Amino acid sequence: MNTVPSGSAEKRVGMKEDLWAVLLGMTLFVGALIAMAVAGDSLQGHFGQPGGWSDSPWQSLVGKGSVPAWQASLTSLALLALVGIPAIAASRPLDKSGALFRVVPAFLATSALAFAAFVMAGQSVVKEYGFEYVFWALLLGLAISNTGGTPTWLRPAVRGELFIKWGLVLLGAEVLLGKLVALGLPGILVSWVVTPIVLVSTFLFGCHVLKIRSPSLVMVIAADMSVCGVSAAIATAAACRAKREELSLAIGLSLSFTAVMMVVMPLAFRYAGVDDIVGGAWIGGTIDSTGAVAAAGAALGDRAMKIATTVKMIQNVLIGVIAFAVSVYWAARYPTDEEGGGESGQAADGRPRAGFLSEVWQRFPKFVLGFLAASLIASSLAWSGSVGESIADGAVANVTKHLRNWLFCLAFVSIGLETNVRALLPALSGGRSLVLYVVGQSLNLTLTGLMAYLVFGWLFHDAIQEWLP
Amino acid sequence: MNDRTSRHRVGLLLILFAITVTWGWLLPRLSRTDVIRQRIDRTDRLGINPAAIYYTDVFVAPPVSLTRGELK
Numbered sequence: 415m416n417t418v419p420s421g422s423a424e425k426r427v428g429m430k431e432d433l434w435a436v437l438l439g440m441t442l443f444v445g446a447l448i449a450m451a452v453a454g455d456s457l458q459g460h461f462g463q464p465g466g467w468s469d470s471p472w473q474s475l476v477g478k479g480s481v482p483a484w485q486a487s488l489t490s491l492a493l494l495a496l497v498g499i500p501a502i503a504a505s506r507p508l509d510k511s512g513a514l515f516r517v518v519p520a521f522l523a524t525s526a527l528a529f530a531a532f533v534m535a536g537q538s539v540v541k542e543y544g545f546e547y548v549f550w551a552l553l554l555g556l557a558i559s560n561t562g563g564t565p566t567w568l569r570p571a572v573r574g575e576l577f578i579k580w581g582l583v584l585l586g587a588e589v590l591l592g593k594l595v596a597l598g599l600p601g602i603l604v605s606w607v608v609t610p611i612v613l614v615s616t617f618l619f620g621c622h623v624l625k626i627r628s629p630s631l632v633m634v635i636a637a638d639m640s641v642c643g644v645s646a647a648i649a650t651a652a653a654c655r656a657k658r659e660e661l662s663l664a665i666g667l668s669l670s671f672t673a674v675m676m677v678v679m680p681l682a683f684r685y686a687g688v689d690d691i692v693g694g695a696w697i698g699g700t701i702d703s704t705g706a707v708a709a710a711g712a713a714l715g716d717r718a719m720k721i722a723t724t725v726k727m728i729q730n731v732l733i734g735v736i737a738f739a740v741s742v743y744w745a746a747r748y749p750t751d752e753e754g755g756g757e758s759g760q761a762a763d764g765r766p767r768a769g770f771l772s773e774v775w776q777r778f779p780k781f782v783l784g785f786l787a788a789s790l791i792a793s794s795l796a797w798s799g800s801v802g803e804s805i806a807d808g809a810v811a812n813v814t815k816h817l818r819n820w821l822f823c824l825a826f827v828s829i830g831l832e833t834n835v836r837a838l839l840p841a842l843s844g845g846r847s848l849v850l851y852v853v854g855q856s857l858n859l860t861l862t863g864l865m866a867y868l869v870f871g872w873l874f875h876d877a878i879q880e881w882l883p
Numbered sequence: 884m885n886d887r888t889s890r891h892r893v894g895l896l897l898i899l900f901a902i903t904v905t906w907g908w909l910l911p912r913l914s915r916t917d918v919i920r921q922r923i924d925r926t927d928r929l930g931i932n933p934a935a936i937y938y939t940d941v942f943v944a945p946p947v948s949l950t951r952g953e954l955k
Contacts, residue, residue, distance in 0.1 A: 534906060538919075542919065557898045561892070561895035562891050563891065712929045
């Protein structure tokens with residue numbers, strides 16, 4: 415993901431991209447709601463990706479549903495192409511690379527790579543060890559860009575940033591505000607008190623103690639580590655306009671530490687005799703992604719798994735809030751420089767710069783508004799009654815979730831195609847990124863542990879034992 | 884075609900070959916071993932979606948209907 419210099423032609427493209435992402439995302443979401451209201455459950459299975467397989471890749475094209483997986487995949491891609499190709503062409507008019515006839519073959523080729531990534535991820539062994547489509551999409555893109563080089567004719571559809579923002583707007587429909595109420599006060603105390611403290615402390619530590627030169631890298635690592643891994647990294651990277659190499663690095667760190675923590679934490683808790691209620695909350699508040707939290711919690715027991723997943727779910731809701739806060743902060747703090755390293759919205763003499771608020775608004779990534787709007791619509795429908803609830807549920811489960819998967823896959827193919835591995839080396843900042851992650855995660859482990867003991871081990875312990883005997 | 888370009892193309896071909904052999908031959912054989920089968924059975928039994936282990940943070944979110952049920 416490239417940074418977007420203020421006042422340049424590229425900035426105008428970035429703004430256009432945000433608006434396109436909102437327009438495309440909301441069009442698909444509202445369209446899915448209408449389709450669900452009209453067609454109901456008959457929509458089921460018509461959208462999807464290549465399925466799982468064990469012996470032959472062809473099995474992934476068949477799938478298990480009533481509609482073959484290849485057909486569901488093509489329907490999804492056709493819908494994305496139908497609304498996306500004109501937008502891709504229209505949102506990058508500057509270098510003429512967006513001409514419609516150039517975008518079509520490029521989009522088809524990028525989609526073919528995304529399709530291959532899903533098939534690779536569907537193999538049962540690969541799937542079991544958690545190497546999902548994002549990894550293979552990135553790897554396929556990297557393999558092409560770092561060997562033969564990304565062909566020029568492919569470049570018009572290499573639009574990682576647009577695909578991510580578009581996918582994030584659709585993700586908003588899956589994050590329901592009502593969950594906060596439903597999932598309970600103890601989880602909120604652990605997730606919502608510790609997470610912002612860790613996020614801010616890690617950011618300050620990276621910028622002022624480790625003196626990492628790119629604040630956007632520090633922010634992406636801090637969000638990735640303190641909120642919920644890859645989704646948070648993607649959302650925050652878009653909000654603070656991090657470079658694509660910085661996002662790749664943050665994701666790499668998260669994956670590596672998640673793999674270790676998922677195994678080590680339950681073993682250590684068993685060895686130390688930590689209560690399973692406290693252990694579950696501790697795991698839920700610290701391990702980056704939900705699936706890994708469920709797996710680590712399960713290693714401690716059924717009750718620990720339920721608590722761990724509940725705490726994690728509450729933390730996941732923070733994605734939107736954090737992305738929103740970061741985007742506002744970034745717009746105010748780094749209004750003019752492309753590296754995110756400039757001074758606040760003040761003139762050289764320290765007085766507020768004229769038109770500061772309009773500058774903040776101009777720099778504000780508008781796609782976040784699309785994310786929040788989708789979340790609000792889905793949450794309102796969920797509250798409105800059984801009809802609204804089944805429409806929202808069906809639209810997400812049958813349509814938008816699959817489209818979002820494809821968009822994230824296309825985004826990571828694009829990021830791979832745009833990334834030079836050598837460019838990752840400066841982002842490592844001489845190993846300081848690693849130090850930042852370790853220090854931040856250590857703080858996260860300590861504070862979450864303390865809060866888990868306080869809330870789950872003392873304040874609500876009896877109530878939880880009654881709730882989950 | 885200069886040396887560097889041809890080296891890169893050979894590299895790309897080697898990667899494609901490695902992908903074909905790994906996904907076409909090696910992984911299908913691995914998936915038939917007892918160790919892997921037991922592991923897959925365990926995650927199935929526990930209801931863990933392995934696809935969500937590293938990359939997908941909200942895929943295991945309960946659907947809207949469950950949330951509403953909890954709210955009631």
